[in-house]
Structures are given as C-alpha cells and as structure tokens.
Amino acid sequence: MKLPDFEAWAVFASVVEHRSFSGAAVALGVSKATVSKAITRLEERLGTSLFHRTSRRLTLTDSGQQLAEHAQRILDEGQSAEEAAFESASAPSGLVRLAAPLTFGVRHLAPLLAEFMAANPQITVELTLSDARVDIVAEGIDVALRIAELPDSSLRARRLGPVAIHVVGAPSYFDRAGRPLHPADLARHACFVYTNMAMPGTWRFRKAGGEEAAVRVDGPLRTDNGEAMLPMLLAGQGIACLPSFLVDADLAAGRLEAVLADWVAGSVGLHLVTPPGSRRPVRVEALIDFLTERLRSICVREA
Known part of the structure; x- marks a missing residue:
C-alpha cells in the first residue's frame, strides 16, 4: 500500500489557514513553487481539485472544504508528536x-x-x-x-x-x-x-x-x-x-x-x-x- 503524502496534506492545511500559497510558503519556510507542487501532487493523487484559483482569490472547492479538517488534524498530530518527543528537553x-x-x-x-x-x-x-x-x-x-x-x-x-x-x-x-x-x-x-x-x-x-x-x-x-x-x-x-x-x-x-x-x-x-x-x-x-x-x-x- 502506498503511504499517504503527509507533506502535501500538511501544506494543504497551511494554505487553508493562510488563505494563500504565498502565505503558506512564508509560514512553512519554503518557496511558493514548493507549495504549489505539493497541492498539485495531492490533487492528482485524490483525483479532485481542492481550490478555485483566480488572479485575485483562492477559495476552497466543495471537496477542499470537506478535506480541510482532515488536513488540519494530520498537521496537528504531526506537530504534537514532534513536540511530545522534545517535551523532556525543552519548555x-x-x-x-x-x-x-x-x-x-x-x-x-x-x-x-x-x-x-x-x-x-x-x-x-x-x-x-x-x-x-x-x-x-x-x-x-x-x-x-x-x-x-x-x-x-x-x-x-x-x-x-x-x-x-x-x-x-x-x-x-x-x-x-x-x-x-x-x-x-x-x-x-x-x-x-x-x-x-x-x-x-x-x-x-x-x-x-x-x-x-x-x-x-x-x-x-x-x-x-x-x-x-x-x-x-x-x-x-x-x-x-x-x-x-x-x-x-x-x-x-x-x-x-x-x-x-x-x-x-x-x-x-x-x-x-x-x-x-x-x-x-x-x-x-x-x-x-x-x-x-x-x-x-x-x-x-x-x-
């Protein structure tokens, strides 16, 4: 079984939070192109579009709205796991x-x-x-x-x-x-x-x-x-x-x-x-x- 693309799910959650590819790129410390590729990769894997893209606005599709909560949970779980690992070493x-x-x-x-x-x-x-x-x-x-x-x-x-x-x-x-x-x-x-x-x-x-x-x-x-x-x-x-x-x-x-x-x-x-x-x-x-x-x-x- 092919593993989920956890990185792409996390990028998707960040785009939803910041409402833009560029905002997510800044928050994640990566290039806008990296964000765009991750979203494209996830959309191809899922077989559906996640965003409506125009020159001025970025909005979630119906599929994107349904999947946004799952993406946020995946990101939260990953962050929590890392923080738990470092808990004993830092405040x-x-x-x-x-x-x-x-x-x-x-x-x-x-x-x-x-x-x-x-x-x-x-x-x-x-x-x-x-x-x-x-x-x-x-x-x-x-x-x-x-x-x-x-x-x-x-x-x-x-x-x-x-x-x-x-x-x-x-x-x-x-x-x-x-x-x-x-x-x-x-x-x-x-x-x-x-x-x-x-x-x-x-x-x-x-x-x-x-x-x-x-x-x-x-x-x-x-x-x-x-x-x-x-x-x-x-x-x-x-x-x-x-x-x-x-x-x-x-x-x-x-x-x-x-x-x-x-x-x-x-x-x-x-x-x-x-x-x-x-x-x-x-x-x-x-x-x-x-x-x-x-x-x-x-x-x-x-x-």
Missing part, C-alpha cells in the same frame, strides 16, 4: 490560539493570562474575544471557552463548573413596574433580549420541585453582548437575565436587585472546548491545565 513554546466570550475574557481571562505567560515566557497567546460562536476548527483555534449548554458535537469539551444566572433590574424599575412573582409575569415587563442564542427572547426557568416555565419576553433593547445592557439596567429601563460575573458587584452594592429567587433561570456552565483529536501540543496542554484549575475556582465563587 513549552510556540503559539496558542485562544477564544473566549468578550466580557468574561476581559474580566476573568485576561488577568489569568498575565500569570500564565509570566510562568511560560516561551508561549505566545493569540486571544480572540467575541460573544459570537466561533468555528474553532475552521478558524484554527486551539482552545475556546464557552458559557452555554453545549450541543453534542465532535469537539472535545470539559465542563469547568456552573455559571449562575440572575433575573435583575434596578430597584427604581421594580418600584415603578412591580416585581414579578412568577416567570409568566415577565411577559408584561420591559425585558432586554440577548440575541446570541438559539431562541432569543425565550427565557426558561425551573423550580426545585420540578416545575418548569418558559416565557417569551421583549423590550427596548436587543444585543449580542450582556455588558451592553448594564447602562439601561442601572437607569431603571428594564429587566435582564444575566450571568453572575456581570452583575454581582451591582447586586452587592444595591444598584441592581434580583427577582424570582425561587426559580433557576436557565442552566449554563463554563466549558473549555478543543478540536477533535487525541493529541495536543504541549503548549496547548499547559494552557488547558492552567485554565482548568483557575477557572474552576471562579465558577465555585460565582455559582
């Missing part, structure tokens, strides 16, 4: 791509990274902060933090702990509009809608005795970032359903008030997610171990 080094929700990343993750990078000066972290769901395989992300209940997928996920959710508003709002006593009461209130979820505007609750409730809400603000709701909340213009790390300080100071305390508003956790595959580079494992330890303690404090 972890290289680039780790990390993605996290915007506000959580600024408030909790960034301070931890300062500690991690001081202890691992040879590791470089590329941090992407966004509340949008990132395709970690397509974007080449090594580690992602997600605050949600995750659907089944091929990704590897580790639940670090629960994240408490509160229904909150300013005392001035509740004094004017009344305090909801049951989730159904929220339908008549001005509620701020977080849009970055499967069913925006539907809030789900459960009670210790097993009772469940779902209510459709609406109001003057719809946004994909929870922190953007805080000015209007504090101004007494409505109600929001937000995680504890966003509102704990305002709750403690009395600027916000939590309602429906007998109900659990949703069920979410903080998860650490990585691409599929059994091996990870040593530098990625080092960051995963560090974040797992530190972020679990944050979940315990805030749950």
Whole structure:
C-alpha cells in the first residue's frame, strides 16, 4: 500500500489557514513553487481539485472544504508528536490560539493570562474575544471557552463548573413596574433580549420541585453582548437575565436587585472546548491545565 503524502496534506492545511500559497510558503519556510507542487501532487493523487484559483482569490472547492479538517488534524498530530518527543528537553513554546466570550475574557481571562505567560515566557497567546460562536476548527483555534449548554458535537469539551444566572433590574424599575412573582409575569415587563442564542427572547426557568416555565419576553433593547445592557439596567429601563460575573458587584452594592429567587433561570456552565483529536501540543496542554484549575475556582465563587 502506498503511504499517504503527509507533506502535501500538511501544506494543504497551511494554505487553508493562510488563505494563500504565498502565505503558506512564508509560514512553512519554503518557496511558493514548493507549495504549489505539493497541492498539485495531492490533487492528482485524490483525483479532485481542492481550490478555485483566480488572479485575485483562492477559495476552497466543495471537496477542499470537506478535506480541510482532515488536513488540519494530520498537521496537528504531526506537530504534537514532534513536540511530545522534545517535551523532556525543552519548555513549552510556540503559539496558542485562544477564544473566549468578550466580557468574561476581559474580566476573568485576561488577568489569568498575565500569570500564565509570566510562568511560560516561551508561549505566545493569540486571544480572540467575541460573544459570537466561533468555528474553532475552521478558524484554527486551539482552545475556546464557552458559557452555554453545549450541543453534542465532535469537539472535545470539559465542563469547568456552573455559571449562575440572575433575573435583575434596578430597584427604581421594580418600584415603578412591580416585581414579578412568577416567570409568566415577565411577559408584561420591559425585558432586554440577548440575541446570541438559539431562541432569543425565550427565557426558561425551573423550580426545585420540578416545575418548569418558559416565557417569551421583549423590550427596548436587543444585543449580542450582556455588558451592553448594564447602562439601561442601572437607569431603571428594564429587566435582564444575566450571568453572575456581570452583575454581582451591582447586586452587592444595591444598584441592581434580583427577582424570582425561587426559580433557576436557565442552566449554563463554563466549558473549555478543543478540536477533535487525541493529541495536543504541549503548549496547548499547559494552557488547558492552567485554565482548568483557575477557572474552576471562579465558577465555585460565582455559582
């Protein structure tokens, strides 16, 4: 049996990542001609085109899109094997791509990274902060933090702990509009809608005795970032359903008030997610171990 052309697969993965032959050539330290020959060799072997090539753009064909994830895994496995071989002789080094929700990343993750990078000066972290769901395989992300209940997928996920959710508003709002006593009461209130979820505007609750409730809400603000709701909340213009790390300080100071305390508003956790595959580079494992330890303690404090 003829062995796979591992070099060509690795070159293909690099072209996908850098979106150009020249970018891949620079990253790999080879000539553009070498990259082009490797792609041609792989296309001839597979009997299909991997890219649409024009003078201005390079895009994946349908076959290329289907095979890109396999190519990335082949490259990752090779890099991981080499790094594992050198692990005992050198400290972890290289680039780790990390993605996290915007506000959580600024408030909790960034301070931890300062500690991690001081202890691992040879590791470089590329941090992407966004509340949008990132395709970690397509974007080449090594580690992602997600605050949600995750659907089944091929990704590897580790639940670090629960994240408490509160229904909150300013005392001035509740004094004017009344305090909801049951989730159904929220339908008549001005509620701020977080849009970055499967069913925006539907809030789900459960009670210790097993009772469940779902209510459709609406109001003057719809946004994909929870922190953007805080000015209007504090101004007494409505109600929001937000995680504890966003509102704990305002709750403690009395600027916000939590309602429906007998109900659990949703069920979410903080998860650490990585691409599929059994091996990870040593530098990625080092960051995963560090974040797992530190972020679990944050979940315990805030749950």
